[in-house]
Amino acid sequence: EVQLVQSGAEVKKPGESLKISCKGSGYTFTNYWVAWVRQMPGKSLEWMGVIYPADSDTRYSPSFQGQVTISADKSIRVAYLQWTSLKASDTAMYYCARLQYGGPPAAFDFWGQGALVTVSS
Amino acid sequence: QSVLTQPPSASGTPGQRVSISCSGSSSNIGSNNVKWYQQLPGTAPKLLIYTNSRRPSGVPDRFSGSKSGTSASLAISGLQSEDEADYYCAAWDASLNDYVFGTGTTVTVL
Numbered sequence: 001e002v003q004l005v006q007s008g009a010e011v012k013k014p015g016e017s018l019k020i021s022c023k024g025s026g027y028t029f030t031n032y033w034v035a036w037v038r039q040m041p042g043k044s045l046e047w048m049g050v051i052y053p054a055d056s057d058t059r060y061s062p063s064f065q066g067q068v069t070i071s072a073d074k075s076i077r078v079a080y081l082q083w084t085s086l087k088a089s090d091t092a093m094y095y096c097a098r099l100q101y102g103g104p105p106a107a108f109d110f111w112g113q114g115a116l117v118t119v120s121s
Numbered sequence: 122q123s124v125l126t127q128p129p130s131a132s133g134t135p136g137q138r139v140s141i142s143c144s145g146s147s148s149n150i151g152s153n154n155v156k157w158y159q160q161l162p163g164t165a166p167k168l169l170i171y172t173n174s175r176r177p178s179g180v181p182d183r184f185s186g187s188k189s190g191t192s193a194s195l196a197i198s199g200l201q202s203e204d205e206a207d208y209y210c211a212a213w214d215a216s217l218n219d220y221v222f223g224t225g226t227t228v229t230v231l
Contacts, residue, residue, distance in 0.1 A: 044224055044225045045158070045211075045225075047220035047222070095166070097166075100168075104213060105154070105213040107156040107168055108158075108166070109171075111165040113165055
């Protein structure tokens with residue numbers, strides 16, 4: 001069974017750093033791209049970027065380029081999303097998702113359960 | 122800001138057919154495949170339709186997708202109470218070099 005299991009909810013202060021994770025299982029982790037998607041409270045979904053764990057090839061949405069860092073450790077089947085200096089506007093639910101096949105145009109066929117990040121002073 | 126436009130809400134009684142539209146442009150829907158995602162309350166999104174009209178394994182055939190020009194639509198036939206959810210369309214946008222989602226439609230079963 002394909003599963004993506006994300007790390008838990010986080011409460012942080014503005015200016016703090018954060019790294020959240022997404023562990024894949026039930027499939028060959030290095031064969032599929034993994035994406036990160038943001039959902040702000042009451043809002044639609046936003047694609048942040050993708051990574052190919054086999055070689056760490058990473059593509060970012062223009063809206064998130066320079067704002068976050070996506071990485072992966074294929075030896076432990078984990079993808080990461082990282083911030084160096086959080087802002088209140090980063091408060092959102094963050095999902096990881098596996099791409100069905102190929103790169104970014106592909107559909108997201110399996111999703112993690114989500115990780116709620118709250119940034120508040 | 123969502124590039125794909127959907128109606129905010131849609132509703133129907135059990136057994137009825139509900140249709141949701143998704144309007145885009147030549148750089149996204151007009152030149153790339155459309156996907157549809159279902160998000161039940163308090164849960165992660167789930168892939169409902171890919172490549173405009175194909176259903177992943179396990180998705181009931183009550184759900185169907187279509188595309189024409191720069192618009193797409195999702196139809197739910199034989200509406201059931203468990204279909205109450207938010208529905209999002211999505212497509213790659215070649216001009217933005219971005220994967221864009223729709224504004225979302227909340228389906229209510231009356």
